Amino acid sequence: MSKQLTFLSAVMLMACLMAATPPTGKPGKRLPRLTATDRSPTRPIPKPAAPKKPFIDRQNMNLTVKPGDDFYQYANGEWLKKNPVPASKTSWGSGSILYEKSLDAMKSLLEEAAKSSGKGRLHQMVGDFYASGMDSIAIEQKGFDPIKADLARVxxxxxxxxxxxxxxxxxxxxxxxxxxxxxxxxxxxxxxxxxxxxxxxxxxxxxxxxxxxxxxxxxxxxxxxxxxxxxxxxxxxxxxxxxxxxxxxxxxxxxxxxxxxxxxxxxxxxxxxxxxxxxxxxxxxxxxxxxxxxxxxxxxxxxxxxxxxxxxxxxxxxxxxxxxxxxxxxxxxxxxxxxAAPFLSTPFVNQNFAFNKVLSGQKQLTPLWQRRSNLIDGSLGELLGQLYVQKYFKPEAKQRMLVLIDNLEASFKDHINAVDWMTADTKKRALTKLASFKRKIGYPDKWKNYEGVTIRRDDFYANVRATSKWWYTDNISRLGKPVDKTEWLMTPQTVNAYYMPVNNEIAFPAAILQFPFFDAEADDAINYGGIGTVIGHEMTHGFDDQGRQYDADGTLRDWWTKEDAANFTKRADKVKEQFAGFRVLDSLKVNGQLTLGENLADLGGLAIAFDAFKKTNQGQGETKIDRFTPDQRFFLSWAQVWRANVLTESQAQRLLTDPHAPDQFRCNGPLTNFDAWYKAFNVQPAEKMYKAPGQRIKVW
The missing domain is CATH 1.10.1380.10 (Neutral endopeptidase , domain2)
Structure with a gap:
């Protein structure tokens, strides 16, 4: 099957899986599609002459660590010390902070909808669902009554x-x-x-x-x-x-x-x-x-x-x-x-959490409002997404993203043309695939309306059941119909991004278009080191060890010569070996094969974004901001995206289940292969991250 390949960990950031088992989320609202008319790689991105915010905050850095010894700690060390994992979380970092922000936005929208459920079907559906989920008295009174009939059937x-x-x-x-x-x-x-x-x-x-x-x-x-x-x-x-x-x-x-x-x-x-x-x-x-x-x-x-x-x-x-x-x-x-346990009375919720504590290390139960917001995002996400986009998404962010994608695509084209291990015919097909990428930014062009779902303000579990049944029925109803390529696999309020091989598409939900990934006031170094590397990451998924097996139309077929495939595999194997050498917990190491696709995407995304950045005015200059050169700011922006503290139990689980490597290795691993990083921070052979030029891995 073709899977969505995501930028951030699904374990951490609730990335929505392509499955028909609700309440797993799907997406949000559609405004008119914007198209770029100028695809020049040097097309400027309008912005203020200088940033107004401290996008690189030295107080978050550990300047006692040499960049070449541990860049992750150098860029993030003080932040990591000052930001332990909250009791109700399993990790805490840049992505989870944005996720919390998204949850706060959802809470505000849901509370407003609950107060104005008579305003229309959209408000009634999400508002009454939220109100029913927050009615703890009614839920406690029912105990496990909602599933007694099913238990009796069995x-x-x-x-x-x-x-x-x-x-x-x-x-x-x-x-x-x-x-x-x-x-x-x-x-x-x-x-x-x-x-x-x-x-x-x-x-x-x-x-x-x-x-x-x-x-x-x-x-x-x-x-x-x-x-x-x-x-x-x-x-x-x-x-x-x-x-x-x-x-x-x-x-x-x-x-x-x-x-x-x-x-x-x-x-x-x-x-x-x-x-x-x-x-x-x-x-x-x-x-x-x-x-x-x-x-x-x-x-x-x-x-x-x-x-x-x-x-x-x-x-x-x-x-x-x-x-x-x-x-x-x-x-x-x-x-x-x-x-059913998470949606029943307190004894079931508490026992369910007691076991999850052993798995994840989480100390306290996630607040009720966050659990309900998350549930509705997964159950009626495209209704909630309409409200989210109307209030929180700025159309100019979509225009800016289109320019960034144009510039990253032009950079990737240069990289494909420049590789010395691929024959001309395969390069031609690779360029055709790159040019065929479909772009989805912010929100869908059309919305799911959840036709046939009845939401009741006085029956929370019935609402859970109704939406779960709808997702299954809706999924099965696709049979015999034309493929709907407008469908999104994430809601606008999701902090993540993905590549879908069978559609050869890249998608960036509205919620990820925020700092530290993106800010309209930021200089190019910040945006290219943040959202630019995300764009490059998703593009590279089209050419990683999985994605490369799909052609420009998304069809699973071999379009490589044997020689080119062997050359790719030889380079990918080096990436696998590098990450397999990273030790995380006592005897646990990164699974280099499980994480290969994401590691290839990180390595490619970083290289492609940096070269696109070097085509900007700032990238071609040497003007310092806050004492950092443009190139240094790019790499520091990359590093602060990955800062996160993770509980030991949760980290052990991720090493088994997550196709993404731990954050510190996603930060440091690609950098060791990147000549420009060595130059930007004057990294010397005696430093711990140093790799000799002949040992540095380059795929794209």
């Missing part, structure tokens, strides 16, 4: 056939069990939608938590089993049955985890593209007749489907056949319970 199951019907029913209501499916573009025929079956069925963040026997993994498994038993106890199960159910769930999830592909293998678009006829898929899973079962999932008759991993579905088939019905029922009830 309890009444007696046979495997009934169980299969119940799985289908719950999936149609928005609850995923055993595996996941959604409708997506066929990456080999991008003009068509197709049903894609992917692995799933587990609760812990990664298969390694079930399979590894180190002390950290064992502690988490023990806490998870304890959490399972306590959660079953909260719905009235006696301790002995609660323990039996907990063991059954853990055993089943262990078997599913053992059959799952690794995250590294899941990044491979070829390995995960397995197209089968529905009849052949059924032969692969003798216990499941997909042609008969798919209509129960609401899926109209299909000839073919995509399957991420056939071995995983072999395991699902075997487990559904061999596992006793009572154990399968316990697993299904657990899935209903865990999905």
């Amino acid at each position: 309890e009444q199951v007696k046979t495997k056939a009934e169980l299969m019907n119940e799985i289908a029913y719950q999936r149609s209501q928005g609850s995923t069990m055993f595996f996941s499916l959604y409708v997506t573009q066929d990456s080999r025929i991008v003009s068509k939608y197709i049903v894609r079956f992917v692995q799933g069925g587990t609760t812990l963040p990664d298969r390694d938590y079930y399979l590894k026997n180190d002390a950290r993994s064992q502690k988490i498994r023990d806490a998870y089993r304890d959490n399972l038993a306590k959660m079953f106890g909260l719905i009235g199960e006696e301790s002995s049955r609660a323990a039996t159910n907990a063991d059954a769930v853990l055993k089943l999830e262990l078997a599913l985890a053992n059959a799952q592909m690794t995250r590294v293998d899941s990044r491979d678009p070829i390995k995960t593209y397995n197209k089968l006829t529905v009849a052949d898929f059924s032969k692969q899973t003798p216990g499941i007749n997909w042609r008969e079962w798919m209509p129960k999932l609401g899926i109209p008759e299909q000839d073919t489907v995509l399957v991420q991993s056939l071995p995983f579905y072999h395991a699902v088939d075997s487990l559904l056949t061999a596992t006793p019905v009572e154990a399968l029922k316990a697993y299904m009830q657990w899935n209903l319970l865990k999905n």
Whole structure:
């Protein structure tokens, strides 16, 4: 499948995944599309003659550290000392501060909408949803009543056939069990939608938590089993049955985890593209007749489907056949319970958080208003996004971004033409792909209206259920329709950016167009070192180890010569090796293969943005601002984007699950390969980050 490739960590910044399992967010509002008429790489960006703000604040820097020893600490050391992770967070840095700002904006909009829900459907939907979620008294009174009927439905199951019907029913209501499916573009025929079956069925963040026997993994498994038993106890199960159910769930999830592909293998678009006829898929899973079962999932008759991993579905088939019905029922009830727990009464919320504390290290529960704002952003994000854009997004920011993108594209074109390891024919195709990038800035051109969703002010869980069901139904309804390339995968209020291979598109939501990424009053060094590197990052995703396998139309096909592919791989392998050498926690290192795409994008984005910056008047000059040269300001801007403190438990989780390397290595790693950084800060061979010129890695 084609995945969105994001600039910032989804773990940290709520990047929205391309899935049909709400309440995972989608985007916001549309104003008329602006187009650039001048694509000159030297096109100026209007701005004041000098910045009015201290965009590089020396008080945030640790000037006792040599830039060449640890640039991350040099640029951010004092800020890191003064800004520990708040008790209700798992990390705290530039991105999370902007995320908090976005949440504050959402809260203001939601509170206003709740007071004026009679103003129209938009205000009624988001306002009443928020009001219902903030009505703690009503939520407490209901306890776990909202899921009792579903738990009872599962309890009444007696046979495997009934169980299969119940799985289908719950999936149609928005609850995923055993595996996941959604409708997506066929990456080999991008003009068509197709049903894609992917692995799933587990609760812990990664298969390694079930399979590894180190002390950290064992502690988490023990806490998870304890959490399972306590959660079953909260719905009235006696301790002995609660323990039996907990063991059954853990055993089943262990078997599913053992059959799952690794995250590294899941990044491979070829390995995960397995197209089968529905009849052949059924032969692969003798216990499941997909042609008969798919209509129960609401899926109209299909000839073919995509399957991420056939071995995983072999395991699902075997487990559904061999596992006793009572154990399968316990697993299904657990899935209903865990999905609902954050939205039920306090005992469920607190127990859910008690276990999450073990995983993440978070000390205090996130404030209720933030949890509800986040939920509505994921459930009705394009309604909330309309309000956000109207109040917080300035149209001139979109115009400015178009100029920046033009300049970055021109710089990337120069880089492609200049590389000495690619043949002329492949360069020509690469340039065609670059010129074909579709740009999405700020907000969508058209908005989802969530037609058919009813939001009630007096029933919070019904609202959660209604939006979850809508996302599933809306996703399935794509089948047989033309591909909608106007759709966004993030809401305007999301602090992130992405590249989508099958559409060959780059997208920058409104909320990321703020300092330290972007400021209308900033000098070019700040904006190119911030949002410029983000633009370059997303562009480079089109040519990283995954993105390069898609052509200019977004089709998954090989457009490289064998020689060029080998030359690329040789350079990418060096990036993989560099990052695999970074140690983070005791015995834990960065997974160089898992993070390869993001590391390539960081390296390319930095180089492309710097060269685009050097075409500006400031970049060609030597005028200092606050005692820093233009080039120094560019690199300091890059560094302050990455400053963040992360809890140890959360960092350990990210190392297993996040395709992005830890922030300090995203800052320092690319710089060690970049000649201009050495020159800007006079980095010498004796300094810790120094790499000899012949050892510096250059891909693009």
